[in-house]
Amino acid sequence: MGPPVFKIFLFVGVVLPYGSWCLPTTTTLNCAGGSNFQLGEIDEDYEGEVEILQGIPPGENLELEAYLFPTGVTFLQLDYTAGNPTAVVRTNRPLDADALDGGGLLTYAIKCRLGMKNTRELNVRDKNDNPPVFQQTQYTDTVSETLGVDSPVLTVKAVDADVTDANNRLTYSIQAPVPSVFEMRADGLILVKERLNYNKGNHYTFTVEARVDETQYRIEVYILTTRVQGQQPPAERQQDQRDCC
Numbered sequence: 326m327g328p329p330v331f332k333i334f335l336f337v338g339v340v341l342p343y344g345s346w347c348l349p350t351t352t353t354l355n356c357a358g359g360s361n362f363q364l365g366e367i368d369e370d371y372e373g374e375v376e377i378l379q380g381i382p383p384g385e386n387l388e389l390e391a392y393l394f395p396t397g398v399t400f401l402q403l404d405y406t407a408g409n410p411t412a413v414v415r416t417n418r419p420l421d422a423d424a425l426d427g428g429g430l431l432t433y434a435i436k437c438r439l440g441m442k443n444t445r446e447l448n449v450r451d452k453n454d455n456p457p458v459f460q461q462t463q464y465t466d467t468v469s470e471t472l473g474v475d476s477p478v479l480t481v482k483a484v485d486a487d488v489t490d491a492n493n494r495l496t497y498s499i500q501a502p503v504p505s506v507f508e509m510r511a512d513g514l515i516l517v518k519e520r521l522n523y524n525k526g527n528h529y530t531f532t533v534e535a536r537v538d539e540t541q542y543r544i545e546v547y548i549l550t551t552r553v554q555g556q557q558p559p560a561e562r563q564q565d566q567r568d569c570c
């Protein structure tokens with residue numbers, strides 16, 4: 326008996342990027358009764374073949390047209406020569422989930438010569454490819470020192486063009502150093518945190534941030550001024566003035 330033999334099997338494969346595995350989808354065209362087909366999911370920014378159509382009858386004249394939502398078809402083109410039994414639907418630019426008026430759902434139809442439609446639906450998975458953008462480059466406001474604790478002062482607002490909540494849900498915060506007299510709620514509302522005193526602070530400048538995750542954010546400068554609007558400071562504040570100055 327000879328020495329034991331060890332056999333090693335080596336498998337070689339190609340790892341495709343996540344999200345690109347399901348396209349193109351091969352389908353059979355039905356010009357007699359039409360069809361509806363779910364093409365699955367693909368990541369935003371995908372470019373390439375979407376659908377390979379087979380079984381096209383001789384004498385057909387296919388057209389690519391909008392179905393349900395008008396914008397989906399603007400990302401596509403139909404490569405088809407009359408008399409050929411196959412055709413290809415491919416992208417003419419990267420798919421943009423945020424531009425699809427179906428909320429990330431891309432829909433289109435292949436129309437046969439006599440009007441029968443083969444409709445298609447493709448879910449384009451949203452990426453976090455848009456940062457928050459403030460609606461103003463700077464926020465300013467003037468408030469009275471008599472404004473009470475927990476009173477609203479100002480609301481900052483940013484928008485994020487991504488289509489899904491996961492990629493466009495903003496939270497707001499004040500960046501350090503945070504002034505002790507103000508606090509910010511996660512929805513962008515700035516409140517009075519402790520009693521204002523004009524003699525201790527008549528203007529404040531600080532930075533607020535809108536954030537979606539750890540990598541996507543914008544920072545803008547915000548200025549707020551406090552002052553007495555015509556009335557005498559309350560008695561308890563007159564002592565503060567003496568202590569202060």
Ligand SMILES: [Ca+2]
Nearest residue numbers: 421422423454
């Ligand atoms: Ca996009």
Ligand SMILES: [Ca+2]
Nearest residue numbers: 423452454487
């Ligand atoms: Ca997006």
Ligand SMILES: [Ca+2]
Nearest residue numbers: 455485487492
């Ligand atoms: Ca975003």
